[in-house]
Amino acid sequence: MAPEERRAWIMAVVAVCAYGTYVAIILGRAAGTPITEVPYAAALLWSIGGAIAATIVLDIALSAVFRRDAGTKDQRDREIWRHGQYAGQWCLVLGGVAALGMALAEVDHFWIANVIYLAFVLSSVLGSALKIVAYRRGLPAW
Secondary structure, three states, X not given: OOHXXXXXXXXXXXXXXXXXHHHHHHHHHOOOOOHHHOOOHHHHHHHHHHHHHHHHHHHHHHHHHOHHHOOOOOHHHHHHHHHHXXXXXXXXXXXXXXXXXXXXXXXXXXXXXXXXXXXXXXXXHHHHHHHHHHHHHOOOOO
16 A cells, blocks of 8 residues: 555544544533534534544554555646645545635534534545545546
8 A cells, every 4th residue: 555545544533533522522511402502512522633633643654554665656646636725625625615704604612613513624535536446447537
């Protein structure tokens, strides 16, 4: 497995696990209270920080285990990375537009923050999934 494909797997798994943990914590705190009144900021920040840290640690650990191919990157890797990143950015754009619309409509901060977080997670998962597919099946021909 190429190092960039391994990074895509790490990113996808960590993003899903971190977001799932965050949602479970928020829903657990919401027992009997409106969800917009649940304290979410600390859990959101810890979830994001934990995901970043876990991604870095896992990448370093797996790079140490698979030293043979560490640091190798060719034109195909760069094309696949670009393909995944550009496609994943659309989730961020849509999430940003949704958050802007919600802010203009004066929606509760809870929903705005969660839409932005979900957009980042979807961007990461979509970009990673497209990279993995490209490594397994090749880039789509235009």
